[in-house]
Amino acid sequence: MIEVEHRAPSDRLPASNRGVSETERIGVVLDWVAASFDLVAVLEAHRFMDDPQAVLDDLDGIVGNCVPAVAGILASHFVPDLFDLGEKSRGRFFNWRVALRSGDQHVGLLEFGGIHTMRQDGTRTARIELTGDGCRLYEASSGGDHAQRWSSLASLLGAVDARLTRVDIAADDFAGHWPVAWAIERYNEGAFDRRGQRPKARLIDDMGNRTGKTFYVGSRTSENQLRVYEKGREQGDPESPWVRYEGEFHASNRRELPLDMLVDPAPYLVGAYPVLDFVEGIGERLRIAAEKVLANCKRAVMHFRRQYGPMLNAMLHASGGDERTLTNLVMGTARAGLPSWCARPDDAAQLLAAILFAPVGHIEAQTGQE
Incomplete structure (x- = not known):
């Protein structure tokens, strides 16, 4: 039995058999997609x-003169004009791999070549992979229309005899109605049992330091694994209630993953884990992005105050309160570039301004970290 060391309040642990109102239901997003074709x-x-x-x-050889051209064709076929291509490199199972990038961000892979890539029927295969960020950017390229974008990819994959090899489906509980402790209780009650067997499970506990717990049901070597983790705290906000339920699905010799998982993923997550009956429909990409930026912004401000607060205090004394001197000090310290989590500078600037110029002690009082 998995023990819950740090229980959430009982009013945040809804019973597994109670009705779920429409306002409490949460949607899903695709967080990883890989397919061979x-x-x-x-x-x-x-x-x-x-x-x-x-x-x-x-x-199949060791030179790979055709690799850049082949990678360009595959990218233009599946993700036209969305990502940049990295340099070619040697792979393992596939002979060559070329990264998909968005600026400095790794968002996926193209893999192909090699004598081991042939199916039993003689089909020479290649592989495309989109990470969580790759899925987000791919979907955003259609204005955030999930059905339009993923239906298009499913059609393209289906036309070239593609087989999904991995799909991650994530459901975000921003309000924390179903915390990690709830999932552990349901596990102990047998809600995750399959055919009378209880899957392996493990808990990574933050021991109260508020960096985020993670509860795993199943193993990564199995066809399914569910991760339940405190996403907001993982991103850097120790007060965030945001919890993510993320199912990782792998194809096997016994099971194929249908392309329909890309178009309508929620039923597959609930089908694998019926206790997650509060999951329905498509999630909010913009909300996820905003929550991530907010959490990272809070963390950045906390670290800034902890590491540089005393130095800024010394600058205040040295300047005698002169605003021009302070401005020169700040401008002289600033560096080109932006934090890696700052995808939209205007949004991040507004958040930083709101947090940095909050009343003195506001952040410390919220987090208890100082």
Whole structure:
């Protein structure tokens, strides 16, 4: 039995069999997608196979002259004009890998080439992978229309005999109605049992330091694993109630992952874990992005005050309160560039201003970290 060391208040632990109101339901987003597909079919669609065997031999070799061109074709086929391509590198199972990037951010991979990439029917395969950030940016490129964007990708994959190999489906409980302690209680009651068997589980406990707990149901080597973790605290806000339920699904010899998982993912998460009956529909990408920026912003301000507060106090005394002197000191300290979590500078600037210029002691009183 998994023990709960730091229980949440009882009013935050809804009973597993109570009704769930519409206002309490939460939606899902795709947080990782990987698929293998017929490489030759894509290359032929783009008329890159005048000498098919020469191309395949090159990809199987150690030089890979065709690698940049092949990577460009695959990117233009599945994610046109969205991401930049990294340098080619050697892979393991696949001979070559090329990263998908958005600025300095790694958002996915293209992998292809090698003698081990052939299916039993002789199909030469390649692989595309989108990370959580890759999924977010891919969906945002259609104005945030989940159905439109993922239906398009599902169609493209289906046309080249693709098979999903991994899909992560995440449900975000921003208000903390279903905290980690709730999931642990349901596990102990048998709500996650399958065919009379209780899956393995483990808890990574922050021991009260508010950096975030994580509860795992199942193992990563199995077909499914559920992670329940305090996402807001993981992002840096020790007061955040934000909890994420994230199912990781893998294809196996016994089970294929249907392409429909991309279009309508919620039923697959609830189907694997019926106790999550509060999950329904599509989640709020903009809300997720805003919560992440807010949490990172709070953390940045806390670290800034802890590390540089005394130095700023010394600057105040040295300047005698002269605003021009202080401005020169700040401008002279600033560096080009922005924090990695700051995707939209205007939004982050507003948050920083609100937090930095809050009444003295506001952040410390909120977090208890000083």
